[in-house]
């Protein structure tokens with residue numbers, strides 16, 4: 001966002017918006033990335049500099065406003081992988097983070113793939129997501145996991161929201177109110193995932209491919225009336241219990257159920273895409 005700013009002194013002096021880029025990009029916001037493009041070019045010309053790589057931090061909803069910037073970035077400054085942070089796929093949590101919807105991600109991905117191809121490079125986007133953020137219902141997590149599955153993403157490390165000082169999300173976490181809006185006469189009750197069980201469930205759903213979370217996910221899906229997502233089909237999130245697991249559940253003995261230590265899941269063997277995820281500071 002280098003040198004991106006409000007174009008109108010008059011509008012800026014009276015502006016009451018919380019964000020220049022949410023719920024949409026303000027018409028007064030300058031999205032011309034020329035200063036960044038020129039900075040990259042100058043940096044490449046510095047004697048002794050062989051390569052400059054951008055690993056993360058791209059505000060992709062702004063970047064797509066200036067495809068010249070995406071081309072410059074993708075052609076010269078991506079070292080195979082670029083991390084970006086959609087954080088979620090569902091509007092409930094995204095609106096509490098003041099984050100753009102997945103439409104911006106799709107646009108960015110399209111440009112990223114196009115310019116990577118033109119540059120003759122095989123490059124990947126690594127999206128980051130968060131679980132248990134205020135504003136997230138169990139159903140939102142399921143929808144996000146279905147999106148991840150349909151895009152063949154299996155997250156290795158995930159962020160589970162943790163309230164930290166000075167964050168708006170922390171206010172929502174503690175009050176259950178949408179502090180992004182005037183709270184006078186505001187009756188909106190924000191769903192807040194709390195307690196060990198629900199927080200573990202949200203994290204498990206985000207890691208839908210990990211057998212350790214399957215018993216918990218199955219139980220939640222059945223309680224939500226979404227048992228059709230349990231099974232072998234391409235639209236299913238987790239497989240059915242094995243015969244041994246069913247026997248164990250019914251108290252008839254059998255081999256131990258799958259646990260984190262079984263390790264060798266069909267997903268690991270079949271995984272051909274880079275495993276994605278990270279441990280940024282707020283990950284707990």
Ligand code: SF4
Pocket residue numbers: 005006007008011012015016017019020021026027028029030
């Ligand atoms: S929200 Fe719009 S008017 Fe307000 S400071 Fe940002 S760009 Fe300017």
